[in-house]
Amino acid sequence: MRASVNDVILAYWKYAEGYYRRADGSNTEEVEQIRLALRPLRRLYGHTLAQDFSPKSLKLVRQSMIDSRLGRRTINQHIGRPAIAPKEIPRLRRITKKRIISQS
Numbered sequence: 001m002r003a004s005v006n007d008v009i010l011a012y013w014k015y016a017e018g019y020y021r022r023a024d025g026s027n028t029e030e031v032e033q034i035r036l037a038l039r040p041l042r043r044l045y046g047h048t049l050a051q052d053f054s055p056k057s058l059k060l061v062r063q064s065m066i067d068s069r070l071g072r073r074t075i076n077q078h079i080g081r082p083a084i085a086p087k088e089i090p091r092l093r094r095i096t097k098k099r100i101i102s103q104s
C-alpha cells in the first residue's frame with residue numbers, strides 16, 4: 001500500500017501527541033502549533049500520494065499560509081515543523097510505511 005499525505009500526517013500526529021507531553025500527561029502548546037501547521041497541508045494535499053509531494057507542493061502550502069495572512073515568522077515556524085519540512089519527508093514515509101504495515 002502506498003501512503004498518502006494524510007497517512008503521513010496521521011502517523012506524525014500520533015507521534016507528536018505522545019512525544020509533546022508535560023509531566024502531568026497534558027499536551028504542550030507544540031501539539032496545537034503542529035495542528036495549525038498541518039491544516040493547509042492536509043487541505044491541499046491530503047489525498048496526494050506522499051511520494052508525489054514535492055518542493056513545488058511545499059511552495060503552494062506556504063503560499064496558502066501567506067494568503068491566509070499569517071505572519072512571516074509563523075509561516076517559517078510552520079514550514080520548519082517535521083511533518084512539513086522537505087528534509088523530513090523520506091523519514092516520515094518510512095515511519096508511515098511501518099505503521100501501515102503493522103495495522104494491516
